[in-house]
Structures are given as structure tokens and as C-alpha cells.
Amino acid sequence: MTALVLQAVVSGLLMGLIYALVAAGLSLIFGLMDVVNFAHGEMLMLSMFAVLALHGALHVDALLLLPVVALIMFGGGVAVYRLLIARALSVASNRGMVQIFVTFGLAIFLRGAAQFAFGGEFRSINDGWLSNRTVALGPVFLPLPQVAAGLVCLLAFAGLLALSRTEFGRALEATREDRDAVALIGIDRDRIFAFGWGIGAATVGVAGTMLSTFYYVSPSVGLNFAVIAYVTVALGGFGSMLGALAAGLLIGLVESLTALALEPSLKQVGMFAVYLLVLVSRPRGLFGKI
Amino acid sequence: MIQRRTLLGAALAAPALLAFGRAAAAAEDVPIGIVYPLSGNSAQIGADAHAAYDVTAEIINGRHDPLPMLMGQGGGLARLGGAKVRLVYADHANDPQKARAEAERLITQDKVVAIIGSFSSATAATISQVCERYEVPYISADNSSPSLSQRGLKWFFRTTPNDANFSQAMFAFYKDVGAKTGHPVKSVSLFYEDSIFGTDSSNIQRKLAADNGIAVAADIRYRANSPSLSAEAQRLRAAGADVLMPSSYVSDAILVMRAMNEVGYHPPAILAQAAGFQEQSFITGAGDLAEGVLSRSSYAGDAVKTRPAIIPVSALYRAKQNKGLNDNTARQVTALQVLADAIDRAGSAKPADIRDALTRTDVKGVDTIMPWTGVRFDATGQNTDGTPVIQQVHEGAYRTVWPAEVAVAEPVWTVGQ
Numbered sequence: 001m002t003a004l005v006l007q008a009v010v011s012g013l014l015m016g017l018i019y020a021l022v023a024a025g026l027s028l029i030f031g032l033m034d035v036v037n038f039a040h041g042e043m044l045m046l047s048m049f050a051v052l053a054l055h056g057a058l059h060v061d062a063l064l065l066l067p068v069v070a071l072i073m074f075g076g077g078v079a080v081y082r083l084l085i086a087r088a089l090s091v092a093s094n095r096g097m098v099q100i101f102v103t104f105g106l107a108i109f110l111r112g113a114a115q116f117a118f119g120g121e122f123r124s125i126n127d128g129w130l131s132n133r134t135v136a137l138g139p140v141f142l143p144l145p146q147v148a149a150g151l152v153c154l155l156a157f158a159g160l161l162a163l164s165r166t167e168f169g170r171a172l173e174a175t176r177e178d179r180d181a182v183a184l185i186g187i188d189r190d191r192i193f194a195f196g197w198g199i200g201a202a203t204v205g206v207a208g209t210m211l212s213t214f215y216y217v218s219p220s221v222g223l224n225f226a227v228i229a230y231v232t233v234a235l236g237g238f239g240s241m242l243g244a245l246a247a248g249l250l251i252g253l254v255e256s257l258t259a260l261a262l263e264p265s266l267k268q269v270g271m272f273a274v275y276l277l278v279l280v281s282r283p284r285g286l287f288g289k290i
Numbered sequence: 291m292i293q294r295r296t297l298l299g300a301a302l303a304a305p306a307l308l309a310f311g312r313a314a315a316a317a318e319d320v321p322i323g324i325v326y327p328l329s330g331n332s333a334q335i336g337a338d339a340h341a342a343y344d345v346t347a348e349i350i351n352g353r354h355d356p357l358p359m360l361m362g363q364g365g366g367l368a369r370l371g372g373a374k375v376r377l378v379y380a381d382h383a384n385d386p387q388k389a390r391a392e393a394e395r396l397i398t399q400d401k402v403v404a405i406i407g408s409f410s411s412a413t414a415a416t417i418s419q420v421c422e423r424y425e426v427p428y429i430s431a432d433n434s435s436p437s438l439s440q441r442g443l444k445w446f447f448r449t450t451p452n453d454a455n456f457s458q459a460m461f462a463f464y465k466d467v468g469a470k471t472g473h474p475v476k477s478v479s480l481f482y483e484d485s486i487f488g489t490d491s492s493n494i495q496r497k498l499a500a501d502n503g504i505a506v507a508a509d510i511r512y513r514a515n516s517p518s519l520s521a522e523a524q525r526l527r528a529a530g531a532d533v534l535m536p537s538s539y540v541s542d543a544i545l546v547m548r549a550m551n552e553v554g555y556h557p558p559a560i561l562a563q564a565a566g567f568q569e570q571s572f573i574t575g576a577g578d579l580a581e582g583v584l585s586r587s588s589y590a591g592d593a594v595k596t597r598p599a600i601i602p603v604s605a606l607y608r609a610k611q612n613k614g615l616n617d618n619t620a621r622q623v624t625a626l627q628v629l630a631d632a633i634d635r636a637g638s639a640k641p642a643d644i645r646d647a648l649t650r651t652d653v654k655g656v657d658t659i660m661p662w663t664g665v666r667f668d669a670t671g672q673n674t675d676g677t678p679v680i681q682q683v684h685e686g687a688y689r690t691v692w693p694a695e696v697a698v699a700e701p702v703w704t705v706g707q
Contacts, residue, residue, distance in 0.1 A: 004528055007553060011520040019517075085342075112329070120333030122569075124539050126577035132551050143552035214552075216544045216575055220331045224517045259521030264512040265484045267521070 016252020031239020041222025048209030077201025237288025431625030473706030
């Protein structure tokens with residue numbers, strides 16, 4: 001029994017790290033400019049297809065593609081901001097509605113485009129260095145692709161925290177706190193926003209790359225993770241990186257333990273129960289400032 | 291200006307008149323509705339189904355050398371003056387409400403005389419209700435939930451065996467292979483997704499296990515399309531049954547194979563309720579982990595000796611879709627074939643006449659591409675002659691291992707080893 005619980009804890013935490021990193025990008029963008037990106041799951045899906053395509057063309061292991069995919073996604077994030085979000089934010093009225101419809105429409109478009117371009121098949125990478133490998137640590141089995149994903153997620157979080165200490169990070173923080181005042185001290189708000197979108201998309205690119213080493217890829221794969229990402233962000237507190245990390249781990253753990261203790265079909269119930277509990281007792285989330 | 295408009299009108303009207311003349315001379319097309327998930331998570335199923343129905347319509351309508359199957363002579367429906375079947379496609383995106391609306395649209399606007407569908411049992415439930423209300427036959431090509439044919443519907447016809455038939459075959463297989471190898475199945479784990487397909491399938495399997503004196507070591511209902519199935523895999527490992535019996539669609543099928551491997555669990559045997567496990571993406575997605583997996587099937591692509599039509603039909607399909615027929619697409623071909631035969635025998639495109647003809651259907655297995663005894667409907671509309679087979683993955687492809695009449699290899703049996 002203890003072995004079973006131990007395994008559930010380990011599996012839950014490993015999955016939780018992925019949830020956390022997927023949520024980090026979403027949280028970053030939301031905290032920066034109050035925009036909820038409903039196409040976040042689709043960005044995850046696109047990065048997974050990017051890995052699949054590059055892996056197929058270059059025969060390079062997914063782990064080595066990590067920086068390439070992150071860079072592509074960074075460009076994609078900046079492009080989405082410049083082409084869509086900046087315009088949506090410049091409308092005179094109903095700005096909130098417009099930004100919801102823009103990212104929602106983008107999500108549907110991206111899903112359709114992926115199905116058109118890649119087909120609806122479920123694909124997976126089976127010939128990677130770590131594919132389907134496990135090591136046994138006493139009674140606990142550690143799936144290597146997920147352990148690697150967990151480590152990369154922690155590194156990515158360290159990177160995000162380090163970034164917040166830099167000049168750019170401080171500009172980001174300043175823009176978040178008062179987007180109108182920063183213009184007075186010579187910070188180009190538009191550039192900061194574009195960078196924010198780039199970093200957010202690159203983060204989800206890292207998560208997508210690691211996910212593709214052990215999860216299937218299909219045009220609708222983003223949906224499986226998107227809902228959890230929104231819950232993670234709300235649970236951790238909008239805009240808080242540390243909050244996203246803590247909330248991701250908590251959700252992974254609760255999900256895994258509910259599936260073990262109760263009926264597996266109820267595992268999302270456990271997750272949402274925790275969410276509601278936090279919402280009632282601490283409406284701004286675990287680490288929220290706003 | 292007026293002149294130009296008149297000229298334009300005449301130019302437009304001339305071909306239309308010509309076309310009308312042609313249509314009056316030849317028999318009118320018979321419109322048939324085809325409702326499948328053409329978008330969403332099961333879009334590939336829909337794309338494959340689209341190709342399967344197109345191929346079948348070409349076989350029925352086209353002029354070509356006769357194929358060794360019912361309706362394989364081509365040239366349209368002979369008793370309707372060579373009328374052609376015309377397929378009208380609709381997308382239900384695996385959403386029962388969308389399926390209901392699309393079925394209604396097909397019947398009221400496109401005036402289809404019958405509907406074929408629909409892959410998932412949840413969508414078939416709503417489509418068949420609409421068909422019942424409008425008195426139009428619904429042909430269930432590939433919906434396997436037993437409860438669908440137990441609702442007292444008069445316009446429901448199911449060519450495929452259902453999950454009760456399939457599960458009975460699975461337990462008959464256990465009995466056979468246990469007697470032959472001396473390693474009978476003592477316990478099974480049921481693992482099923484939380485919609486109508488998984489629930490119905492597990493209900494019948496639970497009952498059959500009790501009837502056959504086989505213990506149910508784990509009974510796990512899981513949420514379809516979960517991001518992770520590792521906790522579920524651990525429960526399966528803790529139960530440690532002789533055979534794992536999953537009822538899953540393809541995404542979860544891939545994921546559970548990986549999740550079990552991740553927690554170090556390799557069940558002695560896996561016998562799947564087809565669905566996701568019969569997909570090519572499962573075999574490529576699960577890779578080496580899929581080796582040795584058993585699945586029920588209604589189609590046996592390797593039974594070419596007794597079903598000669600398999601080779602030409604499969605070749606026509608491959609030309610379109612770049613892969614062979616599978617359990618789903620073969621059943622879709624057969625559904626349209628059986629419906630076309632009924633319309634032809636009815637000699638009429640009226641839904642009521644077609645329904646009458648369907649109730650009198652008596653197709654022999656050798657006239658189809660299926661390993662079945664044949665197609666005959668009972669009072670509930672269920673085909674009583676659809677005898678399933680058991681297949682096993684061997685070097686990345688399924689081969690038929692049971693029953694002995696159509697098997698091409700002995701099953702590799704790892705229980706009790």
C-alpha cells in the first residue's frame with residue numbers, strides 16, 4: 001500500500017511539473033497585460049507538432065530540439081501579439097470582449113489548420129533516447145522521459161525567476177504595475193508586451209517539447225491540458241510564477257491521489273474541489289498579489 | 291442592358307434545361323445521409339469513413355468488372371433503372387447534440403432516404419432517435435453499444451455485431467485457449483472510458499465474467515482524454531489480473547500502454563474491445579509495447595481465401611487513403627452494401643419500403659468482405675449472423691488467431707507462463 005501511495009505521489013508530482021510549466025506562460029501574459037490567452041492549449045499543440053516535424057525531417061532527438069522549438073515559439077508569440085493582440089487592444093470599446101474573441105478564434109483556427117496540415121491521426125515519438133524507458137527505485141518506477149521533463153521544467157522556472165531579476169524583468173514588473181506610467185520613464189510598452197508574449201510562448205514550447213517525448217500528438221491535444229492550465233493559473237494567483245509552480249504540483253498530486261483513493265473517473269473532481277476551496281478562502285489564489 | 295441580361299439568362303438556362311432532360315431520362319439519384327466525426331478528436335476516423343463510403347459508392351454506381359460481392363457488379367441499382375446512390379456527408383464532431391441537429395437537417399433539407407453512422411455510440415443514440423421520429427431507417431455501421439438496439443426502435447438496423455456479441459466471443463475464446471494450453475483465465479481487470487461505449491462494454495463483461503466463474507480483479511472507469519493515466523495504471527498493477535480487458539478510444543489506448551510501462555506493469559495478456567486498439571495510430575503510437583496485444587475484431591483482413599472481395603476492395607481503398615481497410619472501414623463498406631441491396635430489393639426509394647426490405651435482409655457472409663456468417667436482422671434490428679474474430683498484434687500488424695475456421699495463426703498465450 002505504501003509503495004502504491006509513493007508511486008502515486010511521484011507520478012503526480014512529475015505530471016504536476018508539466019502542468020506548472022504549461023500554466024507559467026499563460027500566467028505571465030495574464031499578469032503582464034490582463035489578457036487571457038484562450039489559444040494557449042493550441043500553442044502547446046503547435047510546439048508538439050513542431051517537434052514531430054523537426055524530428056521527422058532531421059532525425060534529431062526531441063531533447064536537442066528544445067532550444068529550436070523554444071525559439072520558434074518565441075517568434076510565434078511575438079507575431080501573435082503584433083498581428084492580433086496589439087490590434088485587439090487598440091479598439092475603442094469592449095476591449096475585454098474583443099480580446100476574448102480574438103484568442104478564442106485563434107484557437108479554433110489553429111486547431112483546424114493543424115488538422116488540415118497534419119491530419120487527425122494520433123502520433124507519437126517512439127525512437128527517442130528516453131522513449132518508454134523506466135528505472136526502478138526500490139518499489140517506485142521512474143519513467144525517464146517524465147523525469148527529464150520534470151528537470152527541464154524546474155530549470156525553466158529557474159530561468160523565469162532569473163529573468164525577473166534582470167533589467168528587462170524589472171521593466172516587465174513595472175509595466176505590470178502601471179502600464180501608463182512606464183511610458184513616462186522611457187520604457188516602450190509595446191515592446192515589453194511583445195517580449196512577454198514571446199517568453200510566454202517559448203515557455204509553452206519547452207513544455208510541449210518535453211511532453212512530446214511521452215505523450216501523443218494530435219490537433220486537439222491542447223484541449224486536454226488547457227483547462228488544467230487555466231485552473232492552475234487561477235489557483236496559483238494570476239501573474240505569479242511561483243504560484244503557477246506550486247499550483248501545478250498541487251494539482252498533479254491531488255489528481256493522482258484522487259484517482260488512487262476514489263474512482264479514477266472522478267479525478268478532476270478532486271482537482272476542482274481544491275480549486276473551489278482555495279477560491280473561497282483566498283480568492284486571489286495561493287500567491288496572488290492582485 | 292436588358293438585352294445583356296436576357297442573353298445571360300438564356301446562357302444560364304440552356305445547360306440547366308439540358309441537365310433536366312438528362313435527369314428525367316435516367317433514374318433519379320438516391321440520397322443517403324452519412325454522419326461521422328469529420329472534425330474534432332476523432333476526425334481521422336471520419337476521414338477514413340468518408341473514403342470507405344466513397345469507395346463503396348463507386349463500386350455500386352460505377353462501370354467496372356464485377357467484384358465477387360453483393361452489389362459488386364456496378365452500374366447502380368438495377369431495379370431502380372440504374373439509379374445511383376448519392377452520399378450526403380455531415381459532421382457530428384463526436385457531439386451527440388450536433389449529431390441530432392445534423393441528422394434532422396439531412397432528413398428535412400437533403401431528403402435522404404436513410405442515414406448511416408456514426409462511429410461513437412453516444413452520437414448514434416441521438417441520430418437514431420431523430421430517424422425514428424421522421425421514420426427514416428438508421429443503419430448502424432460501427433456503433434457497438436448493446437443498449438442501442440434495446441430501445442424498441444423500429445427504424446434501427448445494426449449490421450455490426452455489438453459489444454455483447456463481441457464480449458461473448460472473448461469469453462468463448464478464453465474457454466478454448468484455456469482448454470488447449472492448460473492455462474485458463476482466472477481473473478480479469480476491466481478498464482473502460484466513461485461514456486456509453488465503455489460503460490456498456492464493461493457491464494456485459496462484468497456479467498459474463500461472473501457467468502464464467504472468472505474473478506474481476508479491478509473494475510476501473512476512467513475519464514476519457516485524460517492528460518495522465520498513471521494512477522489508473524498503478525491500480526491495474528496492484529490488481530495483477532491474468533488478462534486486462536480495456537474498452538478505450540485510440541488516444542487513451544496509446545496512453546494507457548505507456549502509463550502501464552511507466553509504472554513497470556506488463557499484464558500477462560491484454561484483450562481489447564477493439565475501438566482504439568484496432569487503429570493504425572495505436573500500433574505505431576504504442577510501438578513495441580503493442581506487441582502481443584489481443585483485440586476482438588469484426589473484420590479479418592487476412593481471411594482472403596474465404597472472402598475473395600477483400601483484395602479488390604482493399605486495393606480501391608488503399609488507392610484513396612494509402613492504407614488498408616480496418617475494423618471500422620470494413621464495417622462501413624458492409625453497411626452501405628447492405629443498405630444498397632435493401633433499396634435495390636425494395637425497388638423504391640421510399641423510406642418505408644426500404645425499411646420493409648431491410649427486415650427481410652439475408653446476405654451470405656461470402657458475398658461480403660466480413661468473416662461473418664452473414665447479415666440478418668432480428669426484431670430489434672440487430673444482425674444475428676455477425677460472428678466476431680479475435681486478432682493479435684504480431685510484428686506490428688494484427689493477424690486473426692481465433693476462431694480456428696478463419697484463423698491464420700495460433701494465438702501466443704502468455705497467461706500462466
